Amino acid sequence: MSTEEEVQDKESQLLEACITTLVGPFREKYDEKWDEEAFWEAVENFKAESKKIGYEDPFEVLGKGTFVSFEAIRDILKTGPKPCFREGWKSPYTGEKVDILAIVESLHHASGPKFEGKERIVIVDFWATWCGSCLEIAREFSEIFEKYAGRISVIGLNNDDMFDRQREHNVEKTRTFLEAKNEIIRYSSYIDTEDHLARDTIFMKIGYEGIPCAVLLVDNEVRYAGRARLCIEDPLEEVLKELYPIEE
Structure with a gap:
């Protein structure tokens, strides 16, 4: 495996760890379902996973996107998805006529x-x-x-x-x-x-x-x-x- 492939493999592992450890468990826990303490416990678990993969600072990879800090991740998850991506949303276009x-x-x-x-x-x-x-x-x-x-x-x-x-x-x-x-x-x-x-x-x-x-x-x-x-x-x-x- 080349050096470039090794880097890509490490980045993939880190992103997977972020999704499974930090993002996935809180994807549906926005608004009143939010658990601040549980989130920061997950952060510590993710930090440990990051070190195992080889990253002291996971944001050298995550920072390339919208995740620039753990606080930013928290705010995104806590706010939750836009209304149109939530279960039960109904388009205001329903009932309109279209030629x-x-x-x-x-x-x-x-x-x-x-x-x-x-x-x-x-x-x-x-x-x-x-x-x-x-x-x-x-x-x-x-x-x-x-x-x-x-x-x-x-x-x-x-x-x-x-x-x-x-x-x-x-x-x-x-x-x-x-x-x-x-x-x-x-x-x-x-x-x-x-x-x-x-x-x-x-x-x-x-x-x-x-x-x-x-x-x-x-x-x-x-x-x-x-x-x-x-x-x-x-x-x-x-x-x-x-x-x-x-x-x-």
Whole structure:
């Protein structure tokens, strides 16, 4: 193992120790659940782990990110995640009407079948090529698209620079990416316009500040909007039972 690989291995060990010893146990203990004494006990345990790994000062690695001190870590954990990332959060966009066909027709079609607006149920998936979890959920959306063909349409809306205007907005580059991922993303895929039509018209109204982000539409009405993974399953099942009840 080269010196560079050894350094990377040590850093990985330190980051893993930070997550398992210090961050993980307190991730859900924000607000009134916070335990100050338990946190500082965990800090001492983490310091001991850091020394075993080879770091007297763990912040020579952690300081490269947002964790610049134990007090900073405490404040971040104690404050907890933004409301949109908490269990039970509901998007203010729920119940709104969206002319999804009109929006999609103004975007760049990239791959998969073109959306024609025939299905009553539509899942809109906001994603980016740099988002690993977006590709993971894409597999599930492809399965849903194929399982419920004719009942559910899935539309992937790509916007690589949706959070950062400095990122490149390159339609052809994204099309090439989709060609390489055609076994994973098998539903309708579109690329947002350079002036962020889909982002500004839909995503910015949802209130969810991350991707993958899903919007569930029924007859153009928003039934669910927010975190894609798992959270969309219950509202989708409810809608399917509502529109396509099992005949006894």
